[in-house]
Amino acid sequence: MKIDMNEIANGKPSEVGEVHGVGNTVSGTNREKILSNVELANKPSFAGVDSPIQFERHSTNFNRLKGRLEHLVGMAIADFNMIEDGDSVMVCLSGGKDSYTLLDILLTLRKRAPIDFRIVAMNLDQRQPGFPVEVLPNYLKSLGVEYHIETQDTYSIVKQKIPEGKTTCSLCSRLRRGIIYRVAKELGANKIALGHHRDDMIETLFLNMFFGGKLKAMPPKLVTDKGDHIVIRPLAYCVEKDIARYARGMEFPLIPCNLCGSQENLQRQNIKEMLATWEREYPGRSQTIFTAMQNIVPSHLLDSKQFDFMNIGVGHNQTDGDLVFDQAL
Numbered sequence: 585m586k587i588d589m590n591e592i593a594n595g596k597p598s599e600v601g602e603v604h605g606v607g608n609t610v611s612g613t614n615r616e617k618i619l620s621n622v623e624l625a626n627k628p629s630f631a632g633v634d635s636p637i638q639f640e641r642h643s644t645n646f647n648r649l650k651g652r653l654e655h656l657v658g659m660a661i662a663d664f665n666m667i668e669d670g671d672s673v674m675v676c677l678s679g680g681k682d683s684y685t686l687l688d689i690l691l692t693l694r695k696r697a698p699i700d701f702r703i704v705a706m707n708l709d710q711r712q713p714g715f716p717v718e719v720l721p722n723y724l725k726s727l728g729v730e731y732h733i734e735t736q737d738t739y740s741i742v743k744q745k746i747p748e749g750k751t752t753c754s755l756c757s758r759l760r761r762g763i764i765y766r767v768a769k770e771l772g773a774n775k776i777a778l779g780h781h782r783d784d785m786i787e788t789l790f791l792n793m794f795f796g797g798k799l800k801a802m803p804p805k806l807v808t809d810k811g812d813h814i815v816i817r818p819l820a821y822c823v824e825k826d827i828a829r830y831a832r833g834m835e836f837p838l839i840p841c842n843l844c845g846s847q848e849n850l851q852r853q854n855i856k857e858m859l860a861t862w863e864r865e866y867p868g869r870s871q872t873i874f875t876a877m878q879n880i881v882p883s884h885l886l887d888s889k890q891f892d893f894m895n896i897g898v899g900h901n902q903t904d905g906d907l908v909f910d911q912a913l
């Protein structure tokens with residue numbers, strides 16, 4: 585059974601007909617309303633980190649923010665059919681703002697869901713120096729959620745294998761991925777939920793374009809290499825600034841993310857700054873890029889694996905608009 589998480593997030597059934605998209609079940613009216621809130625969240629007057637608007641827990645602004653995040657997570661789950669009846673979802677928790685928010689919102693939505701699914705939180709303690717081992721277990725115990733802490737000293741392996749000064753992230757991520765998949769299997773989870781959000785996806789699109797020569801981003805849902813699990817990203821529609829505000833309002837016990845001593849991915853940082861500059865100059869641009877990622881026209885690109893250019897001919901009805909003299913806006 586597929587959940588209409590939009591209904592769950594709204595607390596009522598969808599109002600209007602469906603929007604076309606990948607497995608979409610979201611009503612047009614709701615979607616536009618919600619996405620216009622996302623646009624609003626991008627506007628500096630509303631979204632600036634030092635915004636005068638208060639986000640204390642239980643304030644009206646905070647409740648609105650919480651409602652918006654719940655809507656967007658519900659929409660992403662529905663649009664991509666991320667969670668179904670009987671699923672067992674392992675939520676990967678790093679101790680950062682994104683994964684805390686993901687777990688919190690999923691727990692809220694589960695309470696309203698007309699279906700049954702299991703949530704188990706998982707943290708991988710990589711034995712990074714200074715990692716506060718008590719923080720996550722204490723937090724998870726206080727929630728009463730099922731959880732598992734996996735301790736694996738990937739930190740030492742990475743330090744041994746990678747020469748000083750070289751980037752450690754690719755080996756570290758590979759090790760981590762293998763452990764996460766194994767633990768998901770041991771815990772009996774068929775879905776693995778990660779805390780990547782809209783802005784991670786946009787940044788990845790540009791990273792792949794600029795450095796990989798590929799037009800690809802980060803999928804909201806994918807099957808793992810061996811086909812054993814499905815990875816889902818329920819925060820796909822959520823804006824990073826909203827998540828940061830939510831995490832502050834909720835006072836999640838955040839764990840610093842620089843314990844491994846690795847330099848922040850410089851190229852990702854550069855892309856982040858590029859996008860932030862665009863956003864300041866042209867408010868709403870990030871959301872437009874994100875919308876574009878959901879409206880791809882293969883016949884107007886140059887990848888013959890995606891569109892059969894070889895076999896088009898006179899009389900062929902191409903459905904993607906003006907063909908020869910198509911212009912930029």
Ligand code: SF4
Binds near residue numbers: 757845
């Ligand atoms: S930043 Fe540190 S913990 Fe994260 S992937 Fe890179 S090496 Fe691993």
